[in-house]
Amino acid sequence: MALILNEEQKMLKDSAADFLKERSPIESLRRLRDTKDKQGYDTQVWQEMIEMGWTGLNIAEQYGGLGFGYVGLGQILEEIGRTLACSPLISSVVLGGALVNLIGTEAQKSILLSEIANGNMIVTAALDETNQHNPLVVNTMASKTEHGFVINGQKKFVLDGHIANQIIVSARTDSGIQLFVIPSDSEGLSVNQRILMDHRNASDISFENVSVPSSALLGKQEDAAEMIPKALDVARICLSAEMLGSMQEAFERTIAYLKERQQFGVPIGIFQGLQHRAAHMYCEIELCKGLVMKALQAIDMDSPDLAKLASTAKAKCGEVLQLVTNEAIQMFGGIGMTDDEEIGFFLKRARVAQQTFGDYNYHYDRYARLSGF
Amino acid sequence: MQSATVKVDLDMFREETRAWLEENCPPSQRTTPPRGLEDCYAGGRKPYFHSEEQKIWFERMRDKGWTAPTWPKAYGGGGLTPQQAKVLKEEMKNLNCRVPLWSFGLMMLGPAILHYGTEEQKQKYIREIVNGEVWWCQGYSEPGSGSDLASLQTSAEDKGDHFLVNGQKVWTSYADRSDMIFCLVRTDKDAPKHKGISFLLIDMELEGVSVRPIKLISGKSPFCETFFENVKVPKENLVGTLNEGWSIAKNLLTHERTSIGIVTEEQPLHEYAIEKLGLVDGKLNDPYNRMQIAKWSMDRDALSSSIAKTIDEAKSGTQPGAKSSFFKYYSSELNKRRYELAMSVGGTDALEWGEDYMDGKLARDMCRTKANSIEGGTSEIQLNIISKRILGLPSK
Numbered sequence: 001m002a003l004i005l006n007e008e009q010k011m012l013k014d015s016a017a018d019f020l021k022e023r024s025p026i027e028s029l030r031r032l033r034d035t036k037d038k039q040g041y042d043t044q045v046w047q048e049m050i051e052m053g054w055t056g057l058n059i060a061e062q063y064g065g066l067g068f069g070y071v072g073l074g075q076i077l078e079e080i081g082r083t084l085a086c087s088p089l090i091s092s093v094v095l096g097g098a099l100v101n102l103i104g105t106e107a108q109k110s111i112l113l114s115e116i117a118n119g120n121m122i123v124t125a126a127l128d129e130t131n132q133h134n135p136l137v138v139n140t141m142a143s144k145t146e147h148g149f150v151i152n153g154q155k156k157f158v159l160d161g162h163i164a165n166q167i168i169v170s171a172r173t174d175s176g177i178q179l180f181v182i183p184s185d186s187e188g189l190s191v192n193q194r195i196l197m198d199h200r201n202a203s204d205i206s207f208e209n210v211s212v213p214s215s216a217l218l219g220k221q222e223d224a225a226e227m228i229p230k231a232l233d234v235a236r237i238c239l240s241a242e243m244l245g246s247m248q249e250a251f252e253r254t255i256a257y258l259k260e261r262q263q264f265g266v267p268i269g270i271f272q273g274l275q276h277r278a279a280h281m282y283c284e285i286e287l288c289k290g291l292v293m294k295a296l297q298a299i300d301m302d303s304p305d306l307a308k309l310a311s312t313a314k315a316k317c318g319e320v321l322q323l324v325t326n327e328a329i330q331m332f333g334g335i336g337m338t339d340d341e342e343i344g345f346f347l348k349r350a351r352v353a354q355q356t357f358g359d360y361n362y363h364y365d366r367y368a369r370l371s372g373f
Numbered sequence: 374m375q376s377a378t379v380k381v382d383l384d385m386f387r388e389e390t391r392a393w394l395e396e397n398c399p400p401s402q403r404t405t406p407p408r409g410l411e412d413c414y415a416g417g418r419k420p421y422f423h424s425e426e427q428k429i430w431f432e433r434m435r436d437k438g439w440t441a442p443t444w445p446k447a448y449g450g451g452g453l454t455p456q457q458a459k460v461l462k463e464e465m466k467n468l469n470c471r472v473p474l475w476s477f478g479l480m481m482l483g484p485a486i487l488h489y490g491t492e493e494q495k496q497k498y499i500r501e502i503v504n505g506e507v508w509w510c511q512g513y514s515e516p517g518s519g520s521d522l523a524s525l526q527t528s529a530e531d532k533g534d535h536f537l538v539n540g541q542k543v544w545t546s547y548a549d550r551s552d553m554i555f556c557l558v559r560t561d562k563d564a565p566k567h568k569g570i571s572f573l574l575i576d577m578e579l580e581g582v583s584v585r586p587i588k589l590i591s592g593k594s595p596f597c598e599t600f601f602e603n604v605k606v607p608k609e610n611l612v613g614t615l616n617e618g619w620s621i622a623k624n625l626l627t628h629e630r631t632s633i634g635i636v637t638e639e640q641p642l643h644e645y646a647i648e649k650l651g652l653v654d655g656k657l658n659d660p661y662n663r664m665q666i667a668k669w670s671m672d673r674d675a676l677s678s679s680i681a682k683t684i685d686e687a688k689s690g691t692q693p694g695a696k697s698s699f700f701k702y703y704s705s706e707l708n709k710r711r712y713e714l715a716m717s718v719g720g721t722d723a724l725e726w727g728e729d730y731m732d733g734k735l736a737r738d739m740c741r742t743k744a745n746s747i748e749g750g751t752s753e754i755q756l757n758i759i760s761k762r763i764l765g766l767p768s769k
Binding site: 002003004255258259266267269270272274275276278279280282283286287288289290291293294308311312315316360361364365367368369371372373 | 652656672681763769
């Protein structure tokens with residue numbers, strides 16, 4: 001498949017860019033932060049995203065979505081990365097949606113996917129238990145009872161856990177690691193909301209003798225350990241698309257500043273010491289563009305290279321977003337350190353995105369394993 | 374979108390091509406990827422074939438014009454459409470066929486003559502290049518003009534019926550084996566430096582031309598110094614307009630940079646690492662090199678996606694422009710990193726100053742890679758081009 005967008009995808013990207021600039025610029029994020037907004041995103045904007053169909057792009061038509069595909073969704077996420085718009089798109093639509101779609105039974109897909117697509121339900125995943133991403137370290141236990149299971153354990157870094165209606169939790173059973181869909185108001189389930197440096201939310205969730213019926217088990221597979229990484233790969237690629245948007249925006253703002261800021265009577269962009277670093281960043285960003293496009297296509301084509309591409313995209317975008325946001329602050333100089341200047345928001349978002357679904361070190365290791373070394 | 378008939382025609386062309394290659398490409402010309410002149414035929418007035426089968430293979434391809442598949446038939450080329458040429462390339466790759474002729478004429482001079490040459494020049498030089506009759510070398514750099522190429526001093530004085538050439542070129546690859554050289558020469562000393570340069574073709578057999586090979590830190594090299602002392606060059610050997618050679622040179626350098634862009638590996642780096650370090654529980658027995666190799670491999674994969682994306686964009690009409698500088702810069706740095714990693718993996722084994730791949734040859738090759746970010750415009754020059762032409766940053 002050619003690594004270019006078709007007309008429909010281009011139009012979607014352009015309209016998303018216009019909408020986000022108008023309705024969710026960085027001032028909105030600043031306002032959410034300053035008002036200590038409990039929810040962490042703008043309900044009205046989220047509602048408009050739902051109405052535009054953004055929550056159903058990756059979900060098949062038979063389950064109430066639009067079946068538009070991940071290359072299309074990736075364009076929206078890239079634009080979201082430019083304005084740092086907060087929403088449960090990655091946590092619920094992408095990761096929640098992918099887990100249900102890959103593992104759920106027909107009946108579960110019919111209910112959950114359509115509820116995710118129409119925005120009635122926020123479904124997030126509780127997979128990690130350690131401070132470093134490692135979804136296959138599972139000490140949470142699900143013990144079989146007469147009518148279902150009892151779940152005990154602790155989960156960390158559950159994206160948007162504080163506002164989720166349903167939580168998909170991984171737990172160890174007699175037959176391996178399995179997933180359970182649990183209403184967030186279940187007895188024995190407690191959510192500890194943590195506000196992160198990018199002013200978004202991830203929760204620690206503890207399960208203390210949480211009883212669930214047998215129907216809470218997601219899918220029929222005896223062991224979901226194979227499919228969890230695949231759903232995560234979808235989320236990694238989508239988050240990479242968002243990071244690609246953020247790095248481009250941070251870079252373009254930096255280049256504009258280099259042309260405008262005067263020192264020694266000239267624009268500082270005239271200095272080769274800055275020019276070469278800017279040109280190097282340009283190259284690194286170009287690499288990310290090709291990679292993210294290829295990885296998004298790999299989801300749509302169900303490519304056998306999905307895992308390797310997901311790790312490559314997430315590692316590379318993590319590296320480059322870190323580089324670009326660090327250099328941005330340095331090149332903006334003192335003004336870049338002030339809260340009034342928006343460039344700092346990109347640095348803070350970069351650090352959270354880096355740790356989400358595995359940082360570059362995690363993915364170097366995974367790429368090596370997948371390549372047989 | 375391709376129309377159905379075009380697709381059917383292409384499928385037929387593919388079948389015919391495959392059958393023809395299977396019948397005509399001798400077995401010895403279907404082994405291991407060739408490494409430039411060590412394995413390939415380079416043509417010239419004093420042809421040298423490594424084997425009889427190499428000669429047969431070259432002659433059969435030449436007769437079809439497939440040494441230059443897309444060049445016009447009128448000048449001896451293959452006359453293939455870009456789609457057909459792509460099919461030919463794919464089928465040659467499937468059968469492991471070597472390129473029948475490897476020359477600077479094909480890679481660099483030919484495209485320039487086709488673009489800027491007169492009808493007479495095309496008839497003469499393009500035909501000679503396709504037929505492998507002349508070995509060309511390139512005369513750009515001078516001892517005092519490296520990155521600042523436009524400051525070159527080799528002069529060509531108008532003497533009525535000829536140019537009188539005096540000066541010195543450096544890094545002229547294979548000049549000691551070449552028949553002709555395409556040169557940048559100064560034809561107007563008073564004009565601003567970019568405006569007084571012309572593009573001139575010079576016969577290496579003319580009186581006053583002499584050549585001295587240069588030995589590199591890798592122990593050997595194809596590079597030479599070439600000297601011109603009162604060399605009389607016919608006027609008709611000027612390509613393009615007088616004093617406008619700089620635009621031809623820029624055009625040619627873009628070709629050169631694009632062809633440098635791709636990192637080729639005889640053996641994937643991680644396989645060499647497995648060989649040298651071994652695996653423990655499926656992991657390389659050296660956690661530091663393992664991480665570095667993973668990171669390097671990701672960059673290699675990312676570069677190849679990025680090149681593929683640019684090619685797809687070019688097909689849909691977006692010009693790559695100064696992007697060739699990005700590919701040149703990144704692939705040079707990537708290749709240097711690759712060899713440093715291989716040296717680290719090889720440890721003391723890699724220090725041997727020998728001939729064979731990979732132990733022994735590795736040390737030489739590593740030394741050679743240091744030139745990647747110097748030749749064809751240094752990495753710093755590429756970054757300057759990106760800063761100015763792509764990012765629009767101001768210049769002094």
